[in-house]
Amino acid sequence: QVQLVESGGGLVEAGKSLNLSCQASGNMYTIKSMGWYRQASGKERELVASITTTTTSGGSAKYADSVKGRFTISRDNAKNTVDLQMNSLKPEDTAVYYCNAWSSYLSDEYDYWGQGTQVTVSS
Numbered sequence: 001q002v003q004l005v006e007s008g009g010g011l012v013e014a015g016k017s018l019n020l021s022c023q024a025s026g027n028m029y030t031i032k033s034m035g036w037y038r039q040a041s042g043k044e045r046e047l048v049a050s051i052t053t054t055t056t057s058g059g060s061a062k063y064a065d066s067v068k069g070r071f072t073i074s075r076d077n078a079k080n081t082v083d084l085q086m087n088s089l090k091p092e093d094t095a096v097y098y099c100n101a102w103s104s105y106l107s108d109e110y111d112y113w114g115q116g117t118q119v120t121v122s123s
Contacts, residue, residue, distance in 0.1 A: 002026040002112040004099045009117030016121075017087045022099035022114060024080040028053075030105040031112075034075060034082040038095035038119075045098070049073040049084060066092075089121045 008020040020036065035050025051059040051073045061073050072085045082099065099114035 002028065002031060002101050002103070004101060004112055004114035006097065006099045006114045006117040009097060009119045011120045011122065012089055014089060014091055014121055014123050016089055017085070018089065018119060020084040020086065020097055020099075020117060020119070022082045022084075024082070024099075024101055028080060028101075030103040031101045032104045033059075033102045035100050035102075036073065036082075036084045037098045037100055038093075039098070039116075040092075040095040043095075048097070050100070050102075051075050051082065053077060086119075089119075091121045091123045093119060094121050095119060 003025045005023045006020060012018050031053055033050050033052045036048040037045050038048050039045040047064055048067055049063045049071055051061040053059060059075060070088045075082045096116040097119050098116045101112040103110040
């Protein structure tokens, strides 16, 4: 089992920045990637950014087109944390942001989710 706890959400004006942090705990042995998803009101949950965790440092990151150049995902394997630095925020970034950890072992796959943190960007 893996537990994920997000922090760092809040209300911010357009153009400003926020940093989200996710603290993971539990058995991380089968976790292959971690990332951030978001769900705006009335919309489906979508991937924002993810990063692989199969190496001791670094990792391959991918981003949604809507956040490329504005958001940066990073991880600290020693601390089991994943951060999302969000710059130049736009009102359309308003959503509940969820931390995700993807487990893959042999033929089994499983997604772990945090409880979510609200990000509101005012115009």
